[in-house]
Amino acid sequence: MARVPMQSLSSPQGRIFQVEYAQEAVKQGSVVVGLVNKTHAVLVGLKRNAEELSSYQKKIIEIDSHMGIAIAGLASDARVLSNYMKQQSLGSRMTYGRPIPVDRIVTQIADRAQTNTQHYGKRPYGVGLLVAGVDEAGPHLFEFQPSGMIHEMLACAIGARSQMARTYLERNLDKITNSTRDELITHGLRALKETLSQDKELTVDNTSVGVVGLAGEEGKGKIESFKLYEGQQLVPLLEAVESGETKEEETMEVDS
Amino acid sequence: MMSFMGHQPQSQAVGYTFSQPTNAPNKEHSFYPYTDNGGSTLGITGADFAILAGDTRSVAGYNINSRYAPKVFKIGGDDDTGEGAHIILSVVGFAADGQALKERLDAVVKMYKYQHGKPMSVRACAQRLSTILYQKRFFPYYVHAILAGLDEEGKGALYSYDPVGSYEREQCRAAGSAASLIMPFLDNQVNFKNQYIPSSGDGHALEPKKPEPLPRETVEQLVRDAFTSAVERHIEVGDGLQMMVITQNGIEEIYTPLKKD
Amino acid sequence: MNHYPEVWGRPRDDIYGPYNSSYLQTTGPKTHTQSPAVTGTSVIAVKFNGGVAIAADNLASYGSLARFTDVKRLRVFGDSAVVGFSGDVSDMQYIDRLLESLDIRENYSTHGNMMNAKNLHTYLSKVLYKRRSEFNPLWNHILVAGFDEDKKPFLSSADLLGTTYSAPHLATGFGAHLAIPILRRLFPEEKPLEEISKGEAEAALRECLKVLWYRDARSLDKYSIAVITAEGVEIKEDQVIEAQSWAFAESIRGYGAQVN
Numbered sequence: 144m145a146r147v148p149m150q151s152l153s154s155p156q157g158r159i160f161q162v163e164y165a166q167e168a169v170k171q172g173s174v175v176v177g178l179v180n181k182t183h184a185v186l187v188g189l190k191r192n193a194e195e196l197s198s199y200q201k202k203i204i205e206i207d208s209h210m211g212i213a214i215a216g217l218a219s220d221a222r223v224l225s226n227y228m229k230q231q232s233l234g235s236r237m238t239y240g241r242p243i244p245v246d247r248i249v250t251q252i253a254d255r256a257q258t259n260t261q262h263y264g265k266r267p268y269g270v271g272l273l274v275a276g277v278d279e280a281g282p283h284l285f286e287f288q289p290s291g292m293i294h295e296m297l298a299c300a301i302g303a304r305s306q307m308a309r310t311y312l313e314r315n316l317d318k319i320t321n322s323t324r325d326e327l328i329t330h331g332l333r334a335l336k337e338t339l340s341q342d343k344e345l346t347v348d349n350t351s352v353g354v355v356g357l358a359g360e361e362g363k364g365k366i367e368s369f370k371l372y373e374g375q376q377l378v379p380l381l382e383a384v385e386s387g388e389t390k391e392e393e394t395m396e397v398d399s
Numbered sequence: 400m401m402s403f404m405g406h407q408p409q410s411q412a413v414g415y416t417f418s419q420p421t422n423a424p425n426k427e428h429s430f431y432p433y434t435d436n437g438g439s440t441l442g443i444t445g446a447d448f449a450i451l452a453g454d455t456r457s458v459a460g461y462n463i464n465s466r467y468a469p470k471v472f473k474i475g476g477d478d479d480t481g482e483g484a485h486i487i488l489s490v491v492g493f494a495a496d497g498q499a500l501k502e503r504l505d506a507v508v509k510m511y512k513y514q515h516g517k518p519m520s521v522r523a524c525a526q527r528l529s530t531i532l533y534q535k536r537f538f539p540y541y542v543h544a545i546l547a548g549l550d551e552e553g554k555g556a557l558y559s560y561d562p563v564g565s566y567e568r569e570q571c572r573a574a575g576s577a578a579s580l581i582m583p584f585l586d587n588q589v590n591f592k593n594q595y596i597p598s599s600g601d602g603h604a605l606e607p608k609k610p611e612p613l614p615r616e617t618v619e620q621l622v623r624d625a626f627t628s629a630v631e632r633h634i635e636v637g638d639g640l641q642m643m644v645i646t647q648n649g650i651e652e653i654y655t656p657l658k659k660d
Numbered sequence: 661m662n663h664y665p666e667v668w669g670r671p672r673d674d675i676y677g678p679y680n681s682s683y684l685q686t687t688g689p690k691t692h693t694q695s696p697a698v699t700g701t702s703v704i705a706v707k708f709n710g711g712v713a714i715a716a717d718n719l720a721s722y723g724s725l726a727r728f729t730d731v732k733r734l735r736v737f738g739d740s741a742v743v744g745f746s747g748d749v750s751d752m753q754y755i756d757r758l759l760e761s762l763d764i765r766e767n768y769s770t771h772g773n774m775m776n777a778k779n780l781h782t783y784l785s786k787v788l789y790k791r792r793s794e795f796n797p798l799w800n801h802i803l804v805a806g807f808d809e810d811k812k813p814f815l816s817s818a819d820l821l822g823t824t825y826s827a828p829h830l831a832t833g834f835g836a837h838l839a840i841p842i843l844r845r846l847f848p849e850e851k852p853l854e855e856i857s858k859g860e861a862e863a864a865l866r867e868c869l870k871v872l873w874y875r876d877a878r879s880l881d882k883y884s885i886a887v888i889t890a891e892g893v894e895i896k897e898d899q900v901i902e903a904q905s906w907a908f909a910e911s912i913r914g915y916g917a918q919v920n
Contacts, residue, residue, distance in 0.1 A: 190785060205513070208477050208478070229510070229513055233509065233510070236478055237502055237506065237786070238782065239775065239779040239781055239782055239783050240478075240778060240779055240782035241775070241782075241809070242478070242778045244682060244773035245771075246768060246769065246771050246773075247769060247773070256675050278771065278773050279771070279772050279773045280771040280772050280773060283771075298473050365479065365809075368477060368482070418682070421825070422771065429695050430694075430695075430795065430797055432795065432821065433821070434821055434823060436823065452670070457825045459823075459836075462836050463842075464817070464823075464825040464827070465826060465827040466827065466849060467824040467827070468825045468826075493821075493823075494823050494825070495785075495789050495792075495821050495822035495823045498822075499789060499822070510912050538793070554790070633829075
């Protein structure tokens with residue numbers, strides 16, 4: 144493979160190929176979806192196993208009790224970023240006694256990623272992240288790309304075939320924004336389902352769900368801590384998707 | 400000229416000198432980085448629980464800084480609610496060091512959970528705490544720490560430390576300013592020291608009473624008695640008693656007032 | 661082996677010769693450890709229903725010399741926190757610069773998430789503890805007043821060793837001896853905060869400052885007082901101790917030459 148020389152700009156069109164290659168790695172990673180309503184932020188991910196005999200990769204990682212990330216791309220690069228975020232959030236708790244505000248930690252990783260695109264001998268992170276968290280201003284979802292680009296999103300999907308999920312999210316944005324916590328998860332799973340090829344379906348093995356939000360009346364603290372649903376814990380969530388679908392179809396028939 | 404500990408004749412008598420021949424006058428080293436914030440802590444284990452307790456008074460000399468300054472902390476739980484913690488730590492001595500130590504151990508336990516995806520065992524945490532203390536061997540955390548939780552078999556586990564990291568698993572331990580008042584009471588009431596089975600023999604043949612794990616109610620009452628007595632005899636102990644009971648069902652925190660005089 | 665524990669494990673003179681400790685002495689103890697130079701005396705504060713009141717006089721002393729008589733020792737942070745400093749004034753000004761840059765950093769955030777008094781206190785106590793651990797302390801004892809994350813009144817202290825504690829009323833320096841007993845009498849700790857009004861709290865602080873002015877030789881009758889409520893910080897920096905009564909001095913008996 145030819146060695147790509149690192150220059151600040153490598154093309155007359157003003158494109159930085161290294162960054163575009165890194166973004167390609169994100170597109171090849173398995174899909175993750177993130178979405179927020181007024182109280183919660185949800186991450187869902189499709190886990191792949193490298194081969195039949197191997198375990199499934201980790202798609203959603205808890206960073207702190209108020210924040211988690213979903214990853215698409217090079218898992219090892221994600222681990223570096225995740226470790227950095229964990230250190231930063233522990234640091235914030237240690238020095239200020241407060242959970243780190245979501246926008247601030249996202250800006251920090253963006254700045255790191257941008258530095259990687261500008262210096263000789265470095266390479267961009269080959270991973271995209273969805274960061275979901277809550278702070279004083281409520282729930283947030285951020286998209287992060289290897290270029291160092293960050294956006295706050297209402298709903299977002301990155302990774303392989305994520306366009307299908309985005310289409311779903313765009314079509315249902317109003318419903319998502321006004322949904323309840325459980326409905327939000329169902330919308331996330333449905334968006335994820337859209338990306339699957341014909342022969343695949345969501346199972347307790349290949350799905351991962353992360354939820355964080357403001358606590359309701361019965362909650363102990365002020366926030367509902369980040370919770371990762373995997374394996375058997377997913378059964379009711381997946382059932383909700385199934386039952387919802389049959390209902391949807393019926394209503395659609397009535398409508399037409 | 401300064402002589403070592405002002406015991407020159409005695410030192411010579413025992414055959415060593417640390418006399419310091421020097422021209423430089425000793426400059427005053429006025430900043431002393433430690434203080435004693437007083438108070439006492441106490442831990443006792445049972446068959447399926449462990450209790451850590453401490454009074455809540457914080458002192459500086461003869462002044463009372465605060466009547467509610469907790470010395471017992473949950474480790475590895477949520478910062479706001481303490482939820483998810485399965486280890487408790489008490490620190491007594493220099494409060495700022497105690498706070499720093501608690502926060503470091505808390506971060507360690509959280510990083511362990513993050514990296515390994517499972518909670519740290521009490522045994523591992525106990526070992527790690529020893530290392531943390533020993534790493535500051537030459538500028539120690541000036542605290543007596545006690546760590547408690549449930550071991551792999553679900554039995555109460557209690558580890559006590561000196562300021563530089565020597566540690567030991569024990570049934571019970573008192574630490575802090577009233578430790579010397581409480582510990583003998585514990586020896587007698589928990590480990591049944593100096594208690595013998597009546598008419599089991601004459602003189603040295605008298606059979607000692609065998610210690611066995613005590614039920615929770617008994618232990619809680621022992622803790623209360625130990626502290627109410629310590630309050631009477633030690634000026635740095637008082638105001639409130641904070642107790643944490645760790646069982647299979649989690650950590651229960653109990654606060655009871657003590658005399659405020 | 662003998663029965664002098666301090667000797668155990670040490671080289672014996674008859675075998676190794678006397679211990680040469682000259683290398684220990686060439687440098688001498690570190691000299692960068694400062695002692696305070698220009699200092700401020702007590703800061704006092706008390707919580708009340710819906711807020712905190714805090715006060716300190718405007719004097720900076722140089723030893724027993726009343727050196728600067730218009731030094732503001734209360735510093736407002738953000739819109740709902742006040743830090744009161746006693747101890748070294750140059751270290752106070754250094755911390756003030758730290759707070760200034762922290763405040764600027766905080767204001768970049770677009771999502772709110774501003775630091776409250778509790779966060780500020782945690783930060784300051786970490787700064788103080790770090791410096792004491794480097795044997796280069798910031799020679800201050802500070803009180804932080806404001807609100808915590810639940811919007812409840814917050815009052816806490818941190819000193820040059822990094823020791824922290826909080827109570828319904830706090831005082832540094834001489835105030836710990838003179839003001840605390842007065843405040844404890846006026847507002848017993850069993851008394852719920854809801855029963856202490858803003859006016860009572862403020863009046864109590866003014867009364868305590870008067871006692872301090874009478875009995876603390878390094879104090880001044882010009883002072884600052886800040887009252888923090890949900891509405892914001894109300895700070896007055898040019899207060900004067902009023903209704904001073906020195907008549908009592910006439911009736912003091914039992915000290916000095918006049919015994920009866």
